[in-house]
Amino acid sequence: MSAGEPGAGARPDVPVAERMIFAMGGGGFTMEPANPLLDDFVLSLAAAKQPRVLFLPTASGDTTAQINAFQARFADRWCVHEHLSLFRLRDARRPLREIVLEQDIIYAGGGSMRNLLAIWRAHGLDSLLAQAWRAGTVLAGLSAGAMCWFDGGVTRSSGPPEPLAGLGLLDGSLTVHADGEPERLPVWLAGVRDGTLPGGWALDDGVGLLFAGLRLERVVSSRPGAGAQRVDQVAGELVRTRLTPELLGDGRQSALGGVDEAVQELRRLHRMHRGLGERD
Amino acid sequence: MERDSSLLDDYVLSLTDAERPRVCFLPTASGDADHYVVRFYRRFAASCDASHVSLFRRDQGAGGVEDDLSTHLLAQDLIYVGGGNVVSMLGAWRAHGLDDVLRKAWRKGIVLCGPSAGSLCWFDEALSAFHGAPRSVRGLGVLPYSNCVHYDAEPARRAEYHRFVGDGMRPGFAAEDGVALHFRRTRLEHAVSSRPDGCAYRVEHAGDGVVETPLKVTYLGKTPADGPTAAEPVAGAAQSTAAPRRTRTRRRTGRRTAAKAAAVAAAASGERLPASPEPVTA
Numbered sequence A: 001m002s003a004g005e006p007g008a009g010a011r012p013d014v015p016v017a018e019r020m021i022f023a024m025g026g027g028g029f030t031m032e033p034a035n036p037l038l039d040d041f042v043l044s045l046a047a048a049k050q051p052r053v054l055f056l057p058t059a060s061g062d063t064t065a066q067i068n069a070f071q072a073r074f075a076d077r078w079c080v081h082e083h084l085s086l087f088r089l090r091d092a093r094r095p096l097r098e099i100v101l102e103q104d105i106i107y108a109g110g111g112s113m114r115n116l117l118a119i120w121r122a123h124g125l126d127s128l129l130a131q132a133w134r135a136g137t138v139l140a141g142l143s144a145g146a147m148c149w150f151d152g153g154v155t156r157s158s159g160p161p162e163p164l165a166g167l168g169l170l171d172g173s174l175t176v177h178a179d180g181e182p183e184r185l186p187v188w189l190a191g192v193r194d195g196t197l198p199g200g201w202a203l204d205d206g207v208g209l210l211f212a213g214l215r216l217e218r219v220v221s222s223r224p225g226a227g228a229q230r231v232d233q234v235a236g237e238l239v240r241t242r243l244t245p246e247l248l249g250d251g252r253q254s255a256l257g258g259v260d261e262a263v264q265e266l267r268r269l270h271r272m273h274r275g276l277g278e279r280d
Numbered sequence B: 001m002e003r004d005s006s007l008l009d010d011y012v013l014s015l016t017d018a019e020r021p022r023v024c025f026l027p028t029a030s031g032d033a034d035h036y037v038v039r040f041y042r043r044f045a046a047s048c049d050a051s052h053v054s055l056f057r058r059d060q061g062a063g064g065v066e067d068d069l070s071t072h073l074l075a076q077d078l079i080y081v082g083g084g085n086v087v088s089m090l091g092a093w094r095a096h097g098l099d100d101v102l103r104k105a106w107r108k109g110i111v112l113c114g115p116s117a118g119s120l121c122w123f124d125e126a127l128s129a130f131h132g133a134p135r136s137v138r139g140l141g142v143l144p145y146s147n148c149v150h151y152d153a154e155p156a157r158r159a160e161y162h163r164f165v166g167d168g169m170r171p172g173f174a175a176e177d178g179v180a181l182h183f184r185r186t187r188l189e190h191a192v193s194s195r196p197d198g199c200a201y202r203v204e205h206a207g208d209g210v211v212e213t214p215l216k217v218t219y220l221g222k223t224p225a226d227g228p229t230a231a232e233p234v235a236g237a238a239q240s241t242a243a244p245r246r247t248r249t250r251r252r253t254g255r256r257t258a259a260k261a262a263a264v265a266a267a268a269s270g271e272r273l274p275a276s277p278e279p280v281t282a
Helices: A037-044 A064-074 A096-100 A113-123 A125-134 A184-194 A261-273 B007-014 B034-044 B069-074 B086-096 B098-108 B155-166
Strands: A020-024 A052-056 A080-083 A105-108 A138-142 A150-155 A162-165 A170-175 A200-203 A207-212 A215-221 A228-234 A237-243 B022-026 B049-052 B078-081 B111-113 B123-128 B135-138 B143-148 B172-175 B179-184 B187-193 B200-206 B209-214 B217-219 B263-268
Touching: A020 A037, A020 A170, A037 A105, A052 A064, A064 A080, A096 A125, A113 A125, A113 A150, A113 A162, A113 B086, A125 A138, A150 A184, A150 A200, A162 A184, A170 A184, A184 A200, A184 A228, A184 A237, A200 A207, B007 B078, B007 B179, B022 B034, B034 B049, B069 B098, B086 B098, B086 B123, B086 B135, B098 B111, B123 B155, B143 B155, B155 B172, B155 B200, B155 B209, B172 B179
Parallel strands: A020 A138, A052 A080, A052 A105, A105 A138, A150 A170, A170 A200, B022 B049, B022 B078, B078 B111, B111 B263, B123 B143, B143 B172, B187 B217
Antiparallel strands: A020 A207, A150 A162, A200 A228, A207 A215, A228 A237, B123 B135, B172 B200, B179 B187, B179 B263, B200 B209
8 A cells, every 4th residue: 555655646745734624523414404504614714716526425335315415516516526435436537645645625524433444544544644644635534434533432333422532733632523422422431531532622513623733723603502621631730712703704604403304313313212202 | 136036145155164144244335225235135144144334324223233343353253244335345445444344354264245235345456447447446355356347237347447457457357247256365266147158257367468258157057958057166177277376476464364264256247236236337
């Protein structure tokens, strides 16, 4: 595998402060089909007027639903968009490094964080993505596709939530769906408390963190009421700091209507499975 | 689960000796594609205790097996691995510890089978062409050979496989679409086909070159003249050169403890994934 070696198509590295990662706790085209604010924000991060956007649906197993939602969102926006499947033959004739290193934005979808990382590593994509980031490609993603960029996150890849190490491009840990899947949060807090996970951020659905280099630059949201917090362990105690996201758009996005109905239904099922009962 | 024939499925079911075999489907290589899972149940649910393991929906209660994957898999008569991308599949398996579970299943005598990626994975080395140049992929290694599938589907496959074996890939077996290689322990027992003209080959070094030897392939369908044909042992065929015997058939572990069968049917049937919205590859 030639991944990681310099070669044709490789761009020079940009200064650290120009490397960007946008990590969402939930939201974007797969979860908010009627709310394009976060996706438009992602597009705005690229320097190019007509950015090349690559979607990686790996964490879902390259489901048709995610790929279709991506196409529906970006088809009539000012960009060149394509997706990269690691399961299907389509477009499988070009070397991965060529595809990955020519993008302005790489957008990772949600799903199984464990599978995502294992499959990326099997194809050598982990080092290619790090290389793209250093060369100025904006890395974005939600859920598993957001936690993967950090030192660690909380995955439900094997059923119950558990800590899992990420690629470590960003310092700290991330937990997602803090409002939508509340069972993750205690597992993350326990991990931060006992040192299994470094301190980090907990994001509600609809909230995104923008990093310039390793520094948190902005906290934005696609809906009113969605929040974020920074949590650190200091001398065995958790220190929690609430962050107030800046609301994107005109602020008229509904707090409830933001999440896709199918996602809400799935979460109701989760709760029933876990005996938590119907709560919304 | 070929489009045009279930002959290979019938064949592999016959290897289990069970009246109502427990069959578990692993659709990992397709990303657990729903349509493939549906296809599996359509084919096997009536005659078998059918189940599937999804590594992408373990949190969603999607009807598959969720809890103790190892216990479930080791209780099967047959494990059927679907086609798709072998590199992605092996990566996901390792992340969930399924590589060790499947090796254990083999030592236990559970029949393992699958088309395309579901064939390549059992071998020590496999030729995979995905995103660029073909390359050697390390499989689970229960079969101490290399494997190449879709041998007739792409003109470059044969030349590539010969080049790899010439360059040091271990000797192995190539199968055309519709042809399955049936191993007992590590020895090739039969090559069977759902197509009258399906071929399979032993490919190995010879002197400073590479030699390809056709194997005796038994057509599983009815020929106009007679009824169903029983698969003939490959070893009985003069031109098979008894190659499997000559290479290392002694496995370091497990062989002695293997239960009655430890049969591995590595089906290289590659009608690609049937009912797939787009072609997939190994």
